[in-house]
Amino acid sequence: MEYYRHNPLEVRSTMRPSDFSSSSDSDKTIISPLPAAPSAGARAGRTEVRRTQPGSHFASPQKPETSSRKGKRDERTPRNRRRVPLIVLGVIVALAVIVYAGGAIIFSNVFYPGTTIAGADVSLIGPGSAATRIRSSMNRYSLTVEGSGFSWTYEPESADALFDADAAAQEVLDQNDALRWPVHLFAALTGATEAQAENEAVDLTAEADFSLFSDSFDVASFEESLGAAVDSFNEGRSGTFDAASAYDAEAGAFTVDKARSNEKLNRDNVIAYAKLALADLDENASLDKLGDDAFLPLVEGMGDSGIQAACDAANELLGVNISIKMNGNEVATIGSAEVAQWITFDENLTPTINQEAVSSWASSLADGLDTVGTKRTYTREDGKQITVSGGTYGWSIDNDTLVQSVVDAVNAKQSTEIEVPTSQTGDVYNGQGQRDWGAYIDIDISEQHARYYDASGNLLWESGVITGNPNKGTDTPTGIYMLNRKARGITLRGPKDPETGEYKWESDVDYWMAFVGNSIGLHDATWQASSSFSNPNAYKSVGSHGCVNLPYDKAAALYDMISPGLCVIVHN
Secondary structure, X not given: OOOOOOOOOXXXXXXXXXXXXXXXXXXXXXXXXXXXOOOHHHHOOOOOOOOOOOOOOOOOOOOOOOHHHHHHHHHHHHHHHHHHHHHHHHHHHHHHHHHHHHHHHHOOXXXXXXXXXXXXXXXXXXXXXXXXXXXXXXXXXXXXXXXXXXXXXXXXOOOOOOEOHHHHHXXXXXXXXXXXXXXXXXHHHHOHHHHHHHHOOOOOOOOOOOOOEOOOOOHHHHHHHHHHHHXXXXXXXXXXXXXXXXXXXXXXEEOHHHHHOOOOXXXXXXXXXXXXXXXXXXXXXXXXXXHHHHEOOOEOOEOHHHHHHHHHHHHHHHHOOEEEEEOOEEEXXXXXXXXXHHEEEOOOOOEEEOHHHHHHHHHHHHHHHOOOXXXXXXXXXXXXXXXXXXXXXOOEEOHHHHHHHHHHHHHOOOOOEEEOOEEEOOOOOOOOOOOOOOOXXXXXXXXXXXXXXXXXXXXXXEEEOEOEOHHHOOOOOOEEEEOOEEEEEEEEEOOEOOOOOOEOOEXXXXXXXXXXXXXXXXXXXXXXXXXXHHOOOOHHHHOEOOOEEEOHHHHHHHHHHOOOOOEEEEEO
């Protein structure tokens, strides 16, 4: 066995011939390509002599490190770990700086995504290309001012006549604020910029900047055209707070929103806003952005809160439900819709009931209920069907009393029933066009015959008659009348002769039964021939001055049977 001095860069070993059957030499030196780790003794400067083991190809392996060396290596490990995050952070910061600087350079020369100028999309292009797009877009440019039912559009004659595209592109690019490009880019990509623009209040005191506009642009003509459109829109609105415009029929209540639908546009503010929008080349100027500034106030010195209080007070009057009855039958109802038409507001916006409006309603109601003078059709007991109109008999509503009853109920906020008060009634109420009498005298001019029926239709009296002479213009007036008066021993007189001052005629009668005032009635006519009362054509020659002539005995009998208030019908 052979010994050697250890070289720390080489591993040397002696091998027996038996270890390499192919070798012819009995003893060879082998140099390993791998450096052997020095032993502890070698580190201390001592030469270590190792004995090779029989049959080994290589030097014996290195002994394990002592515990003391292992401890020293472990002590260095935490410091190495701390260096890694710092290195990573440094790389990230460096990349961020590069990206930020690159973005600042880029957005100093191109527009942010979503940027439009005069309707042209100039996203991510430079000012030169943007100017080209702007010129093309300006040929289609228009500004629409709209909101609350108003709409007006401005269309320039040409792009060149309105706008300097190159100057505009550069000005917008100068506003990019490239140093804050991450914020602006995020806003552009998320739409936050648009949202902010929508919510941004309009400064109506700002001066519209038309410095980039052509010298041929006529701002005065722009203002005049828009002002004329506003004036035309305002013509259909009173611009004041009133009940008619504040009542929302669909909601069944007075509302502020409905009241404001009567507002007039503030001409000056609309024009100022439109000029600002045009200066920015906006395509739409929504009046919603102006809020209350878009309109003139409905009530000077009073805002929505005061108007709301007035609406609330008026709405309290709407809670009534009144049933209107005629002779026990419901003929009308009064609810919110009706009361709303009667409400007015005084100078303090206190709601009151307009009695004139209620009176107008009552008159309309009466037109549908009154029967006096209306056309009515009935079948006489002998089967003859008769239609007649005019006269004084029937039902007539007392408007004044009805109006006061309704006003009192509404002011008291009462839901109640009101029986229609009348100034005159018939015997029954069946509505317009229907029979509303019981007992009656039927005077048939065509037959020259009169009949008296009781309420059950029984014929109580009849007689031939002589009515007014149509050839002399003294026809007996037709219609449904009420017997006004009966009297004994009356002298009937005609008109006075203007030359002599004497009555043109006088007639004494014993039985006077008047039904047209006190001038036309049924009476005895002893001057008429008895045969004339049975001749249906006698009235055309010997007819009266308008009265209904009767034989003496028939007049006497009828006089004793009837009383004032009885229905008298005269018809052809």
